[in-house]
Amino acid sequence: MPTAASPIDPTTTDAWRRLTELAAAYEPDLRRALADEEWVRRSTLTAGDLRVDLSKNLVTPEIWKALRDLAAEVGLEARRDAMLAGERINVTEDRAVLHTALRLPRDASLELDGQDVVGDVHEVLDRVYAFAEDVRSGTWRGFTGRPIRTVVNIGIGGSDLGPVMAYEALKAYVQDGLECRFISNIDPTDAAETLAGLDAETLAGLDAETTLFIVASKTFGTLETLTNARLCRSWLLDGIRAADADAGREDGPIVARHFVAVSTALDKVAEFGIDPANAFGFWDWVGGRYSVDSAIGTSLAVAIGPKRFQEFLAGFHAIDEHFRSAPLEANVPALMGLLNVWYTNFLGASSHAVLPYAQSLHRFAAYLQQLTMESNGKSVRWDGTPVATDTGEVFWGEPGTNGQHAFYQLIHQGTRLIPADFIAFATPAHPLRDGDTDVHELLLANFLAQTKALAFGKTPDEVRAEGTDEAIVPARVFPGNRPTTSIMAPALTPTALGQLIALYEHITFTQGIVWGIDSFDQWGVELGKQLAMQIAPAVAGEAGALAQQDASTRAMIDYYREQRTR
Numbered sequence: 001m002p003t004a005a006s007p008i009d010p011t012t013t014d015a016w017r018r019l020t021e022l023a024a025a026y027e028p029d030l031r032r033a034l035a036d037e038e039w040v041r042r043s044t045l046t047a048g049d050l051r052v053d054l055s056k057n058l059v060t061p062e063i064w065k066a067l068r069d070l071a072a073e074v075g076l077e078a079r080r081d082a083m084l085a086g087e088r089i090n091v092t093e094d095r096a097v098l099h100t101a102l103r104l105p106r107d108a109s110l111e112l113d114g115q116d117v118v119g120d121v122h123e124v125l126d127r128v129y130a131f132a133e134d135v136r137s138g139t140w141r142g143f144t145g146r147p148i149r150t151v152v153n154i155g156i157g158g159s160d161l162g163p164v165m166a167y168e169a170l171k172a173y174v175q176d177g178l179e180c181r182f183i184s185n186i187d188p189t190d191a192a193e194t195l196a197g198l199d200a201e202t203l204a205g206l207d208a209e210t211t212l213f214i215v216a217s218k219t220f221g222t223l224e225t226l227t228n229a230r231l232c233r234s235w236l237l238d239g240i241r242a243a244d245a246d247a248g249r250e251d252g253p254i255v256a257r258h259f260v261a262v263s264t265a266l267d268k269v270a271e272f273g274i275d276p277a278n279a280f281g282f283w284d285w286v287g288g289r290y291s292v293d294s295a296i297g298t299s300l301a302v303a304i305g306p307k308r309f310q311e312f313l314a315g316f317h318a319i320d321e322h323f324r325s326a327p328l329e330a331n332v333p334a335l336m337g338l339l340n341v342w343y344t345n346f347l348g349a350s351s352h353a354v355l356p357y358a359q360s361l362h363r364f365a366a367y368l369q370q371l372t373m374e375s376n377g378k379s380v381r382w383d384g385t386p387v388a389t390d391t392g393e394v395f396w397g398e399p400g401t402n403g404q405h406a407f408y409q410l411i412h413q414g415t416r417l418i419p420a421d422f423i424a425f426a427t428p429a430h431p432l433r434d435g436d437t438d439v440h441e442l443l444l445a446n447f448l449a450q451t452k453a454l455a456f457g458k459t460p461d462e463v464r465a466e467g468t469d470e471a472i473v474p475a476r477v478f479p480g481n482r483p484t485t486s487i488m489a490p491a492l493t494p495t496a497l498g499q500l501i502a503l504y505e506h507i508t509f510t511q512g513i514v515w516g517i518d519s520f521d522q523w524g525v526e527l528g529k530q531l532a533m534q535i536a537p538a539v540a541g542e543a544g545a546l547a548q549q550d551a552s553t554r555a556m557i558d559y560y561r562e563q564r565t566r
């Protein structure tokens, strides 16, 4: 079993050598593979409620075997078990990695440093649920006595992307009369537009009296979040005092009815002026990008209610159990992670598209970008030695069918190999009909058509048979053999969403283990943050700070200052 000090260089394994040979000899033929019912049957797997069709991938039984051997040689299962047991596999931060503990059922137990983690998790969840019920029922009221209508989550990265993605995905479950909004960017446009004041005629915009802010920040030290929180606090105080002449001069009582916080740093929450009684904690063993299922999901819990939030967590847990216990040949996250390694390291792919055929998942790719790229965008291994292979492909995507009319051209006929995951749901959130046509079925027809077109392509002879002018035959040929994975679930429920997220968490983990990297740190975001703090005084016009900048930065600041002073 590998220890923290010894990641195995995957390129030295027998399986890697075998995969290199297989890649060199491989001549993809998805038309032939997909004519074989048995291949399709064996390639169609289930994880929780997710039905996953791997048959349209560029693999053969020999390649699958070599990929599984690779997993064995790098000790994937042992590392997985180490993570699930709470070993400190986040080596560079010396932390356990226990997001899976966030969704363990109440009667489970897991000790970390002599502390029962499951008890702690459920204690916080119970507080989040009680708070959510109070807001939903109108028991929790704003300073002037009016019930809360809008919850604004202030956070960034994992403290934003998970909550906003899940809220958008589960809009169909949001309580009538409640809405969530999200402020993340330090661009003041974000706060300004989100807080746009209540317009008496249109009733658009926010009303301070009925707005509750959740400041979500693991560290409670993030520039964007604290700046936005201060902007929102001023906006709130102004709004309440404008509405209530008797509001008084003290800020504390007003803030207490309109601000709660979620953080691992409860001391800093108190310093900011938020009553610790209104704060929900979590732990350093939850990475920001793995935290939507912690108290960071409080906005979601308010919006969809505790019962649905519990279903969301149960979805994660179902996939955790699958990842923990399914044999490698049926272990969907492990196999999808290994496939990504195959494409990245043996077939030259450098990006991966994720294409949900569900408009409600329109923020899913953005969420996955942080999950996958902040986790696996690394060039040293967990012992500090350089990686021996490429890592971290670029994840991107948009909902189908919008993407079809934008960038699919490149996936179908471009020169690059872009593996793509297609995600769909059997039951629509909104079952609309256009005359006799069930519109959701048109969506599904597109979902199916695209993977078929990518796999089968269209040969020159097939193009000619359509009577195409010979001169444009080449332009109308589709090479085919473009790999896809199709995922379908019964409906986009909280449970299914939890399952989908956990699936990608464990895919990401699998890739990180093969590459020998620490998928749970994010040192690469630090330098820019430090420099921004150094550069800010120069931007504000401080001559000394400006003089310290390089010529390019200085010239841009000069230009900026000229524009602002015009």
Ligand code: F6P
Pocket (backbone or CB within 6 Å): 156, 157, 158, 159, 216, 217, 218, 219, 220, 221, 222, 225, 288, 289, 374, 522, 525
């Ligand atoms: O800068 C990256 C990062 O640390 C992410 O990993 C994290 O999700 C985000 O910033 C926000 O951090 P916090 O929750 O501590 O405000």
